[in-house]
Amino acid sequence: MTTKDRPPICDYEGSDYQATFWEQGDREYEDQVEAIALQRLLPKAGKLLLEVGAGAGRNTPRYDGFERVVLLDYSRTQLRQAQERLGDNPRYIYVAGDAYRLPFAPGLFDAATMIRTLHHMAEARLALQQIRQALRPGAVFILEFANKHNLKAITRYTLRQQAWSPFTPEPVEFAALNFDFHPKTVRGWLEGNGFHIERQLTVSHFRVGALKRLAPARLLVGMDALMQWTGNWWQLSPSVFVRAMATGDSPTAAPGTFFRCPECEHFPLEETPEAMVCLACGRRWAIHDGIYDFR
Numbered sequence: 001m002t003t004k005d006r007p008p009i010c011d012y013e014g015s016d017y018q019a020t021f022w023e024q025g026d027r028e029y030e031d032q033v034e035a036i037a038l039q040r041l042l043p044k045a046g047k048l049l050l051e052v053g054a055g056a057g058r059n060t061p062r063y064d065g066f067e068r069v070v071l072l073d074y075s076r077t078q079l080r081q082a083q084e085r086l087g088d089n090p091r092y093i094y095v096a097g098d099a100y101r102l103p104f105a106p107g108l109f110d111a112a113t114m115i116r117t118l119h120h121m122a123e124a125r126l127a128l129q130q131i132r133q134a135l136r137p138g139a140v141f142i143l144e145f146a147n148k149h150n151l152k153a154i155t156r157y158t159l160r161q162q163a164w165s166p167f168t169p170e171p172v173e174f175a176a177l178n179f180d181f182h183p184k185t186v187r188g189w190l191e192g193n194g195f196h197i198e199r200q201l202t203v204s205h206f207r208v209g210a211l212k213r214l215a216p217a218r219l220l221v222g223m224d225a226l227m228q229w230t231g232n233w234w235q236l237s238p239s240v241f242v243r244a245m246a247t248g249d250s251p252t253a254a255p256g257t258f259f260r261c262p263e264c265e266h267f268p269l270e271e272t273p274e275a276m277v278c279l280a281c282g283r284r285w286a287i288h289d290g291i292y293d294f295r
């Protein structure tokens with residue numbers, strides 16, 4: 001893929017998203033219901049987990065059953081914030097990179113998560129394909145996506161307050177690089193890319209401003225936790241979590257291999273103190289203060 005053909009990327013570089021959206025944005029309810037869904041779907045233990053779109057590491061401490069976690073984000077400033085939050089801990093590996101061309105040897109990970117990230121992907125299917133490639137057979141993938149087929153959108157569409165249909169399969173880009181997806185479409189993409197869907201949880205049923213102001217967060221979190229289990233039968237919440245397993249015959253990364261060149265897909269790479277070097281195409285991928293930069 002040449003630079004010109006690459007899909008556009010929603011880049012949080014220089015953003016204070018963590019502070020404005022999560023810490024001052026009255027998102028306690030959303031954060032807690034996500035934590036519950038994650039806990040229900042995550043394997044209790046594992047070796048190496050890939051967190052795609054890790055941002056400032058809000059969810060990372062929730063992966064404490066894993067020996068090591070790779071935080072991948074396109075934005076280096078988000079990763080710096082994650083480093084500050086999580087501290088200097090060899091369990092965490094920070095990688096700046098593009099989900100459309102992941103810099104990892106095929107079959108490296110035994111688990112991956114992608115939370116609130118597909119939401120920004122113009123080429124969602126390509127990202128899912130890349131993640132499947134990075135996983136070994138039997139690995140677990142937890143995907144969260146924004147659901148266009150949610151109760152609020154259905155109501156607004158029925159009342160003619162909204163132009164786009166929540167019932168049609170194609171993603172809706174309601175703001176630049178912000179997409180909502182139809183659950184059936186996402187399931188189709190997963191199944192078409194070597195995943196078997198094991199469980200679906202519907203999340204954030206009560207993400208309604210008025211309700212969040214009126215009812216105590218604890219009550220809403222408790223009710224959401226109960227309703228999450230209906231996710232296998234129908235999906236009408238704004239957020240859906242899917243647990244899928246990597247199936248089929250695909251390679252498992254050999255011991256000692258880790259990164260691959262995102263430019264030419266060669267691996268393994270040579271590590272120097274300042275860079276990862278690709279001996280096939282000659283590219284040097286810099287390492288800056290603990291961040292592997294594959295952009």
Ligand SMILES: [Zn+2]
Pocket residue numbers: 261262263264265266278279280281282283
């Ligand atoms: Zn290369």
